[in-house]
Amino acid sequence: MTAKIAAAAGEVAGPGVEIAAVCPDDGPAAIESHVDEARAAVAVVELVERDVRAGGSDAYVVACFGDPGLDAARELVDVPVIGIAEAAMHLAAISGRSFAIVTTLSRTLGRAQDLLARYGMTDACVWMSGTGIPVLDLEEATGEAFETIARHCREAVAQGADAVVLGCAGMTDLCHRLADRVGVPVVDGVSAAVGLAAAMVRAGVGTSKRDEYAAPPRRPVPVP
Incomplete structure (x- = not known):
């Protein structure tokens, strides 16, 4: 992967x-x-x-x-x-007025909701779904796995999504095929x-060192 x-x-x-x-x-x-x-x-x-x-x-x-x-x-x-979640959400929000997230297991949707709120994307996301496919099964996402993901992407479009965000780096090689299948932009976070x-x-834009992202304090590690 x-x-x-x-x-x-x-x-x-x-x-x-x-x-x-x-x-x-x-x-x-x-x-x-x-x-x-x-x-x-x-x-x-x-x-x-x-x-x-x-x-x-x-x-x-x-x-x-x-x-x-x-x-x-x-x-x-x-x-x-x-x-990659931050980048994909921002790119999808530029690509259309709304987007959906199609990811792996449904138990990860709570984390996706947290990130939507953090990145100011809650209103833009109109639908989320977990395909039930474990991450490691995406190493070779062909046949049934691909069709399952495509079905969820089609449902996302039916729910009003202008674009679809793929919620796993393991889906990165499916992006173009899925876009052709569902007819809307499909955003891969890696790309x-x-x-x-x-x-x-x-x-020439980097990470600000003004406050929160300043170098962490270096403290001696206590010896047990």
Whole structure:
């Protein structure tokens, strides 16, 4: 799945942009619960810190729809740090007046609602649905899995959505096929985030260090 995400990122990155797609050594194999997300956030912080020690990157994309560790990662660097849910919602809101979210398990819809509120997108989102497909089953989302996702996308359009946001990075390779099937823009967060990150770098816009995203205080770790 990491390789699939890298391929999607490379398609929109543009000339001169190098994509380094990395997966944590530790943490959950998939993020399908609040416990998974908490563990993934720690892994995101560790990956960014490791990259900074190695010289750093011009921008970072958190390729999970829950945007785990996003705020913490922003504290660590002054370059753009973008979550795919945040990017996809903003792009969909530009693409049409309304959008829907089609994601994996229904238990993740609460987190999606939280992010809609955080990003000021609650009014723009007219429908959400969980397909019941586990994240790891999306590594090869063909046949029945694709048809299930397409059916949910069609229902989203029937509910008044001008665009559909795919609520999992594992769906990134389905975007164009789904758009052809349902007749409205289908937004993949990986592509949206990479495109936005590249644009921010070119424009010289990074992460503000004024207050909340200033570097975290360094305190000694207590010895047990």
